[in-house]
Amino acid sequence: MKMTKEQKYRLLEQAEPGELERLAAQAESCGWRQRYHIQPHMGLLNDPNGFAFYDGKYHLFYQWFPLGTDHGMKYWYHVTSSDLAHWTDLGIGLTPGGPYDSHGAYSGSGIVKDGKLHLMYTGNVRDENWVRHPYQCLAITDGHAIATKLEQPVIGSVPPGYTDHFRDPKVWQDSDSYRCVIGAQRDDLTGTAVLYRSKDLLDWTFEGELQTSLSSFGYMWECPDYFELGDQGVLLFCPQGIEPQGERFRNIYQSGYMLGKPLESDRQTFEHGEFAELDRGFDFYAPQTTQGPDGERVLVGWMGLPDLDYPTDDKGWAHCLTLPRELSLRNGKLIQRPAAGLIGLRGEQITFSAELNGESRSFAGVEGAAYELQVSVSPAASDCKQGMFGIEFRTGENERTVLSYDASSGKVTLDRSQSGASLSPGYGTTRSCTLSSESGDRPIEFRLFVDTSSAEIFVNGGEETFTARLFPDSASTGISFFANGGSAAFEGSFWSLRENAIPRGLPTGILE
Numbered sequence: 001m002k003m004t005k006e007q008k009y010r011l012l013e014q015a016e017p018g019e020l021e022r023l024a025a026q027a028e029s030c031g032w033r034q035r036y037h038i039q040p041h042m043g044l045l046n047d048p049n050g051f052a053f054y055d056g057k058y059h060l061f062y063q064w065f066p067l068g069t070d071h072g073m074k075y076w077y078h079v080t081s082s083d084l085a086h087w088t089d090l091g092i093g094l095t096p097g098g099p100y101d102s103h104g105a106y107s108g109s110g111i112v113k114d115g116k117l118h119l120m121y122t123g124n125v126r127d128e129n130w131v132r133h134p135y136q137c138l139a140i141t142d143g144h145a146i147a148t149k150l151e152q153p154v155i156g157s158v159p160p161g162y163t164d165h166f167r168d169p170k171v172w173q174d175s176d177s178y179r180c181v182i183g184a185q186r187d188d189l190t191g192t193a194v195l196y197r198s199k200d201l202l203d204w205t206f207e208g209e210l211q212t213s214l215s216s217f218g219y220m221w222e223c224p225d226y227f228e229l230g231d232q233g234v235l236l237f238c239p240q241g242i243e244p245q246g247e248r249f250r251n252i253y254q255s256g257y258m259l260g261k262p263l264e265s266d267r268q269t270f271e272h273g274e275f276a277e278l279d280r281g282f283d284f285y286a287p288q289t290t291q292g293p294d295g296e297r298v299l300v301g302w303m304g305l306p307d308l309d310y311p312t313d314d315k316g317w318a319h320c321l322t323l324p325r326e327l328s329l330r331n332g333k334l335i336q337r338p339a340a341g342l343i344g345l346r347g348e349q350i351t352f353s354a355e356l357n358g359e360s361r362s363f364a365g366v367e368g369a370a371y372e373l374q375v376s377v378s379p380a381a382s383d384c385k386q387g388m389f390g391i392e393f394r395t396g397e398n399e400r401t402v403l404s405y406d407a408s409s410g411k412v413t414l415d416r417s418q419s420g421a422s423l424s425p426g427y428g429t430t431r432s433c434t435l436s437s438e439s440g441d442r443p444i445e446f447r448l449f450v451d452t453s454s455a456e457i458f459v460n461g462g463e464e465t466f467t468a469r470l471f472p473d474s475a476s477t478g479i480s481f482f483a484n485g486g487s488a489a490f491e492g493s494f495w496s497l498r499e500n501a502i503p504r505g506l507p508t509g510i511l512e
């Protein structure tokens with residue numbers, strides 16, 4: 001049941017007696033709660049926000065509407081980790097409801113200055129005619145307490161030429177000043193991003209539009225992020241309104257990147273290559289990155305999409321974040337690998353191997369609902385251009401999720417048509433991508449992280465990733481490996497993963 005405007009734009013203190021407890025109990029009893037992903041105690045989680053390494057730890061926040069699974073009054077919820085695998089729950093990080101964020105503390109980023117974590121975000125205000133007014137706001141925290149907001153926004157208006165779809169500031173340090181990129185919509189209703197500069201994070205000067213070659217690429221760009229990796233400048237953004245093209249752009253909204261020459265300090269021109277999707281799966285949006293203590297670039301995404309219904313909606317909660325991924329470059333592509341610290345979740349290792357020819361096989365102990373699975377598949381020399389090889393997982397009575405590699409086309413496909421409760425079937429039940437041609441002569445490497453209601457798949461050391469929510473029966477825990485129309489050697493390792501992040505009940509201090 002959809003909520004009314006009045007129900008959606010309520011602060012926590014406006015909850016009905018017992019409402020939060022009811023939502024928490026509903027969420028807690030849901031069979032699709034994740035075991036090792038960041039998920040909300042109750043209500044709706046969306047974008048990762050304020051991701052920063054500060055005071056010896058990663059601080060990560062997410063967009064959170066506590067009182068239902070609609071997109072309503074957004075808070076920031078705060079968690080920390082030193083290894084990107086085990087998370088500590090710190091409760092609310094930023095509270096909306098002020099004059100400049102009366103209808104939500106929308107997405108933004110974090111940066112450390114003068115020993116404090118500074119959060120720059122979009123305050124969402126709706127006036128009596130429900131017209132949107134975005135303000136770019138600043139809040140400061142010591143990393144423990146709820147952030148203290150400045151009384152006035154740091155960017156109080158939208159520059160001429162852009163509509164009120166103007167949000168999601170991402171800040172970085174650029175020599176002796178700061179720069180930020182903000183997602184925007186031009187007056188002609190095309191999406192873009194703009195740049196601002198500041199010496200102190202307080203006074204911001206509009207530099208102009210980020211000059212790319214994309215004059216008409218969707219109607220809005222959400223959640224832009226800019227950073228440098230090796231000798232490349234990388235721009236991430238989420239364009240809305242892109243039509244599907246073959247295997248690409250199959251989801252309701254897209255999330256991708258462009259590589260180019262690093263932005264020069266005094267210029268707004270970004271000379272870049274083609275827009276490429278970050279993830280080839282179903283449920284991935286609004287990623288944000290930060291730099292770790294050793295210079296590593298870490299990305300976290302929202303494992304969900306706006307404007308779609310999910311099967312947990314009527315269980316009082318929706319969505320989770322992806323696992324953190326470390327970024328690197330290889331052959332002009334962004335490579336994503338699961339954060340190294342995730343091996344800290346592993347239980348005992350089970351190894352297996354088999355030569356399969358026109359058959360399917362399972363291995364003792366290789367099954368479950370929360371695990372990591374690494375498999376390398378080497379088609380026989382005679383079959384490296386034919387045959388279909390792969391893995392069926394979360395299998396049970398009438399249920400299976402299928403990951404396959406078609407040797408004749410070099411295509412990897414994830415099929416969730418029989419994965420359990422269906423979601424957004426209007427956007428199709430399979431996703432595919434064709435591996436780069438150099439992949440042809442090597443074994444195909446799959447690394448899967450499966451949780452109660454999701455799978456994240458890293459192909460060939462992170463050359464491609466597929467992220468998907470799956471809603472199978474709890475009894476569907478089988479895994480099998482198959483080789484159809486050819487033979488291949490399978491070799492792999494399996495680890496059950498330890499539970500680490502199930503929030504239960506009400507967050508502490510929620511109404512303090």
Ligand code: FRU
Nearest residue numbers: 063074106107167222223286
């Ligand atoms: C992306 C987004 C952002 C916005 C936030 C609101 O999912 O729409 O553009 O700031 O979510 O929750």
